[in-house]
Amino acid sequence: MDFDMSTNSRYDEKVENGELVLAKKKENERAGSKPEPEKSKGYKAPVIYKTFAILQEVARSPDALGLMDLIRRLGYNKSTVYGITQALLELEALQQDPSTRKLSLGPLCLSLGKHSLANVSLTETARPFMKKLSLTFAETVFLGIFDDQGITITETADSQSEIKISAPIGTRIPIFAGAAGKVFLAYLSQAKLTELISRDLPQFTPKSITRKEDYLSELKRVRKYGYATDYGEYLEGVNAICVPLPGTGERIQAALWIVGFGTSFGSEKMKRAAKEATACAQEISFLLRSP
Numbered sequence: 467m468d469f470d471m472s473t474n475s476r477y478d479e480k481v482e483n484g485e486l487v488l489a490k491k492k493e494n495e496r497a498g499s500k501p502e503p504e505k506s507k508g509y510k511a512p513v514i515y516k517t518f519a520i521l522q523e524v525a526r527s528p529d530a531l532g533l534m535d536l537i538r539r540l541g542y543n544k545s546t547v548y549g550i551t552q553a554l555l556e557l558e559a560l561q562q563d564p565s566t567r568k569l570s571l572g573p574l575c576l577s578l579g580k581h582s583l584a585n586v587s588l589t590e591t592a593r594p595f596m597k598k599l600s601l602t603f604a605e606t607v608f609l610g611i612f613d614d615q616g617i618t619i620t621e622t623a624d625s626q627s628e629i630k631i632s633a634p635i636g637t638r639i640p641i642f643a644g645a646a647g648k649v650f651l652a653y654l655s656q657a658k659l660t661e662l663i664s665r666d667l668p669q670f671t672p673k674s675i676t677r678k679e680d681y682l683s684e685l686k687r688v689r690k691y692g693y694a695t696d697y698g699e700y701l702e703g704v705n706a707i708c709v710p711l712p713g714t715g716e717r718i719q720a721a722l723w724i725v726g727f728g729t730s731f732g733s734e735k736m737k738r739a740a741k742e743a744t745a746c747a748q749e750i751s752f753l754l755r756s757p
Contacts, residue, residue, distance in 0.1 A: 516542060517550050521575065524560065530568030588711075588720055589621045591753050595746040596623035596722065603739050605726035606631045612650040612719055614662075616641050620720075631704060631725045642668055644700030645693075645708035646723045652688035653710060653718040659685075673698045693740040698728060705731045707740045709747045722747055 523539055524531055531539075536547050551569060554560040561572040589609065596607040600623040609621040619637045624630060641647055641662065651659060667676045675681045688694045696706040708723035724739050725731075731739075 513550070516540075516546060517554070520547065520550055520554070521559065521571070524569055525571055525575075530563060530566065530570045532566075532568050536569075588750075588754060592711075592722065592750050593621060593623070595750055596621060599623070599722075599724060599739070599743060599746060600625055602742065603724060603726070603731075603735065605724050605731055605739070607743075608633070608646070608723050608725065610639075610646055610721055610723070612641075612721075614641075614658075617643060617646050617650065625726070627730075629727070631727070640668065643670075644696035644723075645706040646721055647700075648684060648688050648694035648696070649708045649710050649721045649723075650718055652685040652694070670700045671698055671702045673702075675699060692744055695736060695740075697733075703728050705736060707736050707743065709740065709743045711747050712751050722750075 519540055520536055523536060527535075533544070533547060533551065536542070536551070537544055540547070551560060554572070555562060557574055558572040559574045560569050562569055592609050596609060600607045604625055604627055606625045607623040608619050610617045610619045612618075615638075617639045619633055619635055619639070622633065622635060624632050639646065641651065651662065654662070663678055663681065667678065667681055668674065669676050675684060684694075692709065694708045696704075696708075698704060700706070704725060705728045706723050706725040708721050710718040711720040711722065712718075722743050724736075724743060726735075
């Protein structure tokens with residue numbers, strides 16, 4: 467039996483006015499079908515579709531394109547194409563040759579593509595290590611990335627046990643979610659950390675750390691020992707350890723964490739898991755830096 471963290475736990479909970487609200491999924495989503503798009507608003511932002519059509523046309527062309535090339539190929543009026551391309555030039559999503567006035571993809575698109583490829587490379591590199599950790603400790607292993615809005619699970623290696631913790635790839639969890647949240651927050655700049663921790667800390671369970679002084683002390687411990695622990699602080703009866711993946715940027719943007727029920731994933735096993743996960747994280751980082 468799977469304990470699906472995406473539908474039966476706080477992996478889908480949001481904190482609203484200090485209270486936890488469970489965001490339950492629709493039956494058709496749980497069955498694997500796509501949810502019906504919202505029809506009430508009726509606004510589909512046509513300019514967004516046209517913007518991406520222009521970017522796709524420029525990307526597909528073997529040669530740089532001029533304004534009139536785009537107008538002919540896409541059938542949009544001149545003012546629309548001009549307005550969108552000017553905005554894309556300002557954002558550096560497009561760049562323009564000063565002599566020919568022809569357009570090609572700009573640094574922003576190249577940067578986005580680079581980050582996308584980096585995430586694919588990270589997942590492929592980490593996958594065998596995650597499977598090894600899952601088999602060694604008979605628990606579920608997650609890989610995730612961080613942004614200012616939360617943590618996204620990008621890969622999983624489920625435990626082979628009949629009863630296990632699980633969550634689908636793409637699941638979003640809160641910034642302060644257990645061990646993973648501690649690792650990502652521990653390596654933020656002081657200014658960014660102060661900004662995030664200025665709000666009230668959420669209480670997911672009775673064991674959640676809600677005093678800011680205690681939480682900051684916990685982050686110091688993470689930086690000192692190189693890994694974070696969670697003893698039922700995010701999900702009742704569920705423990706976790708998390709290690710950062712060094713060398714993924716100016717701040718830690720990716721991490722590995724191992725999750726299990728407190729009955730099977732106790733303190734001694736967690737210490738061994740943290741040591742092994744740290745070694746795996748260092749090897750993954752080394753492979754990612756290798757040419």
